[in-house]
Amino acid sequence: MATRKEDTPLPGVGRLPRQIGHAGGHTPGPTVICVAGMHGNEPAGIRALHRVLGKIEDGMVSLRGELIGLAGNLPAIAVGKRYLAHDLNRRWIPERVGALDRGRLSDEDSEDQEQRALLVELRQWMGRARGDIFVIDLHTTSAPTVPFVILGDTLRNREFARGLPTSIVIGVDEQLVGTLSDYVTSLGHVSIGFEAGQHQDPASVDYHEAAIWLMLVRSGALDRADVPDLDRFREMLEEFRKSLPPVMEIFDRHGVSRGDGFVMRPGFRNFQKVTRGEHLADDRSGEIRAPGNHRLFLPLYQGLGDEGFFLARPVNPLWLIISSWLRSTRLPAIAPRLPGVRRHPESQDRLVVNRRVARLLPREFFHLLGFRVRTEDRDHLVVAHREGGSPEE
Numbered sequence: 001m002a003t004r005k006e007d008t009p010l011p012g013v014g015r016l017p018r019q020i021g022h023a024g025g026h027t028p029g030p031t032v033i034c035v036a037g038m039h040g041n042e043p044a045g046i047r048a049l050h051r052v053l054g055k056i057e058d059g060m061v062s063l064r065g066e067l068i069g070l071a072g073n074l075p076a077i078a079v080g081k082r083y084l085a086h087d088l089n090r091r092w093i094p095e096r097v098g099a100l101d102r103g104r105l106s107d108e109d110s111e112d113q114e115q116r117a118l119l120v121e122l123r124q125w126m127g128r129a130r131g132d133i134f135v136i137d138l139h140t141t142s143a144p145t146v147p148f149v150i151l152g153d154t155l156r157n158r159e160f161a162r163g164l165p166t167s168i169v170i171g172v173d174e175q176l177v178g179t180l181s182d183y184v185t186s187l188g189h190v191s192i193g194f195e196a197g198q199h200q201d202p203a204s205v206d207y208h209e210a211a212i213w214l215m216l217v218r219s220g221a222l223d224r225a226d227v228p229d230l231d232r233f234r235e236m237l238e239e240f241r242k243s244l245p246p247v248m249e250i251f252d253r254h255g256v257s258r259g260d261g262f263v264m265r266p267g268f269r270n271f272q273k274v275t276r277g278e279h280l281a282d283d284r285s286g287e288i289r290a291p292g293n294h295r296l297f298l299p300l301y302q303g304l305g306d307e308g309f310f311l312a313r314p315v316n317p318l319w320l321i322i323s324s325w326l327r328s329t330r331l332p333a334i335a336p337r338l339p340g341v342r343r344h345p346e347s348q349d350r351l352v353v354n355r356r357v358a359r360l361l362p363r364e365f366f367h368l369l370g371f372r373v374r375t376e377d378r379d380h381l382v383v384a385h386r387e388g389g390s391p392e393e
C-alpha cells in the first residue's frame with residue numbers, strides 16, 4: 001500500500017499497559033480478544049484498537065459479550081523493534097508453553113516473560129468467557145501489501161474469516177511453527193491473523209479498524225445495524241479483493257538466520273507474481289532465484305526476521321468445497337486405520353504415514369481431511385489434526 005501523500009509515517013506508540021482496553025461484559029455473548037503489537041514495530045493495530053474501544057466507550061455502540069484489546073510485546077513496542085531477543089510469535093508451541101508454565105526454560109529471555117504475562121491475560125479472559133472465544137492477532141508487514149487474512153485451515157476459522165471481504169491465506173501453520181493463532185486454534189477456539197498493510201502506512205490503521213468492526217459483527221458481538229459506518233468499512237477492504245485470488249496457500253518458506261547476509265532485492269510487493277528464475281534476493285552463497293511461477297509472500301524488508309520470503313499459489317475453490325465435505329464425514333476419524341497409517345507411538349494426536357505403503361495418500365490428502373504435515377522425510381510423513389487432539393472414532 002502506498003503511503004498517502006498527505007500522511008507522514010506512523011510514529012511508535014511508546015510505553016503501554018498490557019491491556020489496551022476492555023468493553024462490554026454486561027450481557028452474554030462472545031469473547032473477542034484482539035492482540036496487537038505482538039511485533040513491537042507494528043503500531044497500527046494498537047491505534048485501531050484505541051479507535052474502536054474509544055467509540056464503544058463514547059456510547060456509539062453497545063456490545064453483547066466482551067471485547068478485550070491486549071498489547072503483545074511491551075518492551076519491543078516501547079523501542080519500536082520487532083522483538084528484543086526472539087520473535088514472540090514463534091514460540092506458542094504447546095510443549096514450550098508447558099515448560100514455561102513449569103518454570104523449566106533455561107535462559108529465559110525478554111520474550112519468555114512477555115509470553116508468560118500474555119498467557120495470564122489470555123487465560124483469565126478465556127476462563128470467564130460465557131460464549132464462543134475469538135482471538136484475532138493484528139499485524140502489518142515490512143513490504144507493501146493489500147490487507148489479507150491468514151489462518152490455520154479449520155472449518156471454524158474459515159467460517160469466521162468469511163466475515164471479512166479480503167483474500168485468505170492458508171498453509172501458514174505448516175510453514176511457521178509457534179504462532180499465537182495456531183496455539184489458540186489448537187485449544188479449540190477460533191483464531192485468525194489479520195495483516196492490514198505496511199508497518200508505517202497510516203492506512204493500515206484504517207484497515208485494522210475496518211476489520212475489527214467487521215469481526216465484531218461476525219462474532220455476534222454486534223449487529224450490522226449497530227455499527228454506523230459498516231458499509232464504508234466493508235467497501236474499504238472489498239476494493240482489494242478484485243486483484244487477488246480469494247484463497248491462496250503458502251507452500252514454501254525461505255528461512256534465514258543471522259550471518260546469512262540475506263538481502264531481498266528492492267521493490268517487491270507482497271503477493272507479487274514472480275517467474276521461474278527471477279532474481280529475488282542475495283545471501284552469502286549467491287543469488288536466490290524463484291523456483292517457479294508463483295506469488296511472492298511476505299518478502300523481508302526489515303532487519304529482524306527468520307523468514308526471507310515465502311511462496312504462495314492460488315487454491316481452487318472446488319478444493320475448499322470438497323475438503324469441507326470430507327471433514328464432515330467419518331474419514332478423518334478412521335484415517336489411522338488406512339493402510340500404511342498408524343498413530344504416533346509418543347503422541348496420540350499425530351499419525352505416521354509410511355509413504356512406501358500409502359503411496360496413494362499424498363500430503364494433499366491429509367490437508368483435505370484437516371490434518372497438517374509436521375515433519376516429513378523420504379519414507380514417512382507425520383501429520384497432526386489442525387484442531388488439536390484427534391478426531392474421535
Ligand SMILES: [Zn+2]
Nearest residue numbers: 039042139140
Ligand atoms: Zn507481525
